[in-house]
Amino acid sequence: MxxxxxxxxxxxxxxxxxxxxxxxxxxxxxxxxxxxxxxxxxxxxxxxxxxxxxxxxxxxxxxxxxxxxxxxxxxxxxxxxxxxxxxxxxxxxxxxxxxxxxxxxxxxxxxxxxxxxxxxxxxxxxxxxxxxxxxxVLPAGASSTARIPRLQARLTRAYQDLARCKEEESLIEQEVRRALQYYAYRVRLLEARMGLVVGGGERYLLEFHLAFNQRMLAAFQLLARKGEQIPEDLSRLQLLDD
Known part of the structure; x- marks a missing residue:
């Protein structure tokens, strides 16, 4: 230049x-x-x-x-x-x-x-x-704006927590969708297999696993629909008691 x-x-x-x-x-x-x-x-x-x-x-x-x-x-x-x-x-x-x-x-x-x-x-x-x-601790006669840094820190943390909660909610929704796909697939497989088995120990085991997967599928369907109820991890004893 x-x-x-x-x-x-x-x-x-x-x-x-x-x-x-x-x-x-x-x-x-x-x-x-x-x-x-x-x-x-x-x-x-x-x-x-x-x-x-x-x-x-x-x-x-x-x-x-x-x-x-x-x-x-x-x-x-x-x-x-x-x-x-x-x-x-x-x-x-x-x-x-x-x-x-x-x-x-x-x-x-x-x-x-x-x-x-x-x-x-x-x-x-x-x-x-x-x-x-x-x-x-505000000195006598000080303006309330002296507390602004603390308010900003709390507000910043609140926004960060909100963002983390939204991210966690999104991850949970994805897990619920995957759980629905998984249990629906398991139910179809078990029902198809039971159609080929007449009786005996194999059918008993199939009925046990089918009941478990059907209940888990229904619970996740309820969770996906309402977002209120958390599905229980049902044990074998609970199924037998029913």
């Missing part, structure tokens, strides 16, 4: 038009100007809100993984995976906490002096892992 002065001139003209159309005045954005200070303040508070929301989401993840690890006491491999994810989550939260310290130290921070002291306090990360956050 240096060898094409005409192109350089047109680019500069376009830049001036863009600045004029967007009422951009470079003088207003010099360090120390009110517009610049307001922009920095807005940026700092926006980043604080985002980091606080991520910290609370990580805290919820840490607590959830802790509960999962306890429930997996009899499944060592899965428990070790949960503990590994728990350690990674803790490391992530510690990194986010360091970012929060940096943003809180900037001019325009929404955190009060007391909250900044709590954030920089030794053991603050441990309290955050227990879901105790400095911004939970």
């Amino acid at each position: 240096r060898q094409r002065p005409g192109l350089i001139s047109s680019v500069r003209d376009g830049l001036r038009e863009l600045e004029r159309d967007n009422t951009f005045n470079p003088a207003l954005w010099q360090p120390g100007e009110p517009t610049f200070k307001a922009g920095v303040k807005e940026l700092v508070r926006m980043e604080e809100t985002k980091v606080c929301a991520e910290i609370e989401a990580a805290g919820l993840d840490y607590f959830s993984l802790e509960q999962v690890a306890k429930k997996l006491s009899g499944r060592k491999k899965e428990q070790q995976q949960a503990l590994r994810e728990k350690r990674l989550t803790k490391g992530r939260l510690e990194q986010l906490w360091e970012q929060l310290k940096v943003w809180c130290a900037q001019p325009g921070s929404a955190m009060s002096a007391e909250q900044r002291a709590q954030i920089n306090k030794v053991g603050a990360v441990g309290a955050a892992l227990r879901q105790h956050y400095p911004w939970d």
Whole structure:
């Protein structure tokens, strides 16, 4: 472009038009100007809100993984995976906490002096892992919007849980369809085989298996139709009792 002065001139003209159309005045954005200070303040508070929301989401993840690890006491491999994810989550939260310290130290921070002291306090990360956050306690006269990070974290988690539930529901519906196909196929095979067997032990076994598959087919048909009743896994004793 240096060898094409005409192109350089047109680019500069376009830049001036863009600045004029967007009422951009470079003088207003010099360090120390009110517009610049307001922009920095807005940026700092926006980043604080985002980091606080991520910290609370990580805290919820840490607590959830802790509960999962306890429930997996009899499944060592899965428990070790949960503990590994728990350690990674803790490391992530510690990194986010360091970012929060940096943003809180900037001019325009929404955190009060007391909250900044709590954030920089030794053991603050441990309290955050227990879901105790400095911004939970609002100073006198503070706006309710100070709780926005916590609300955002909860809302984000709610949306994530909703998405997981929808995905799980879709998987269950697919399993129900496959179960219907499987039991319908089994019933047809058993009925066809029984048509060739007159009596004896083989017919008794066929009747037993046919009754089981018919009941499971009916139960899954009910589940697919109403979505309310979960089919029972019927045992041989239950069938014989009937």
